[in-house]
Amino acid sequence: MPAAPPEHLTLTLPDGRQQGVLRFGNPGHRAVLYSHGFGTSGLAIPPDTALLQRLGLQILAPDRPGVGASDVDPGLSFQSVAADAMFAVDALGVQGPVAVLGWSVGGVHAMALAARYPVRVGTLHLLGTCLPMGEEHSFEQLSAIWKTLWWTCTQMPGITEALCRWLSRRWHRAPDDTIDWFIRLMWQAEQDVSEQPENRALLRDGAVRGFAHQGWGVFHDLQLWCRPPDFDLSLIQAPATLWHGLADGVWAPDNIPYLASRLPGGSTRLLPGEGHMLHLRHWEEILTAIRRELPD
Known part of the structure; x- marks a missing residue:
């Protein structure tokens, strides 16, 4: 796979916090804004620069607060994270509409x-998206396992804080052993794929990169995911495509049609035999679909 490392950028946000942004591809090309999953970062996407060049795309992958080069923000909200990402788009001189791509909790x-x-x-x-767990109607769709996780995060936050801090230490002290451990736990x-x-x-x-800052970023991200969201799905105007593996062992596909029905213009691409990392196998197909939907 033709690849080149991303450009590592650091921006100063209006409130003085630092925001890390990874940029893949030519800065003059149409922009895809990538929202990374929980406990990971933009480094988990394929750095296929030849594909980006052929499609005329660049990818901007901001680090959420407490991830990579971004400062921790204990008061983060979905609205504030969105504002941080759009600040990066404007600060980097991106013109016109952008594509937005999110994996898992992203x-x-x-x-x-x-x-x-x-x-x-x-x-x-x-891509392999989750539901907003803190929203009442979405909560009703959750499995017993995810409802238990929500209860633990909201009622016993000390446990999740300790887990995030422990995982941060483990990822930074023994990254190869840790990824092998996680792979053994996967479906x-x-x-x-992994x-x-x-x-x-x-x-x-x-x-x-995701578990930087002693794990505080992923802890606050998890707490936010469990709170009632400060956004309304009905306000989304862009056509939405939900790519999901029918063999996803992290977030089962059962409630993906429900989520698509909540999104104006929502449609599903359910892929037989694919799991949570479906983007690693279907990256070219996904980006090609995105390019078709972006105006020249």
Whole structure:
């Protein structure tokens, strides 16, 4: 796979916080704004610069607060994270509508961004997305396991704080052992993708960057995910495509049609045999679909 490391940028936000942004591809090309998953970062996406050049795309991957080069923000909200991301788009001189791409929990942040900035978002693509757990109607769709996680995070935050801090230490002290440990815990569809050497390296490096700042960023991100969202799905105007693996062992596909029905213009791409890391196998297909939906 033709690849080049991303450009590492650091921006100063209006309140003085530092925000890290990874940029893949030519700064003059149409922009895709990528929202990373929980406990990971923009380093977990394929750095296929030849594909980006052929499609005329660049990818901007901001670090959420407490991830990578971004300062921790204990008071973060979905609205504030969206505002940080759009600040990066404007500060880097991106013109016109952008595509928004979100993986896993990043899909919830992508929806929040599309709801807050409907004029700036031309198309929305959600990869293995989760539901906003703190929203009453979405909560009713959750499995017993995810409802238990929500209860633990909201009622016993000390446990999740300790877990996030422990994982941060482990990722930074023994990244190779830690990614191998996680792969052993995965379902078969996720293992099949993650065991490939190039994908293993992406997932490892993405998690090391994700668990920066002693794990405080992922802790606050998890707490936010469990709170009632400060955005309205009905405000999203961009067409939304939900890519989801039918063998996803992290977030089962059962409630993806429900979520698509909540999004104006929502449609599903349910992929047989694919797991939570479906983007690592379908990256070219996903970006090609995005490019078709962005105006020239």
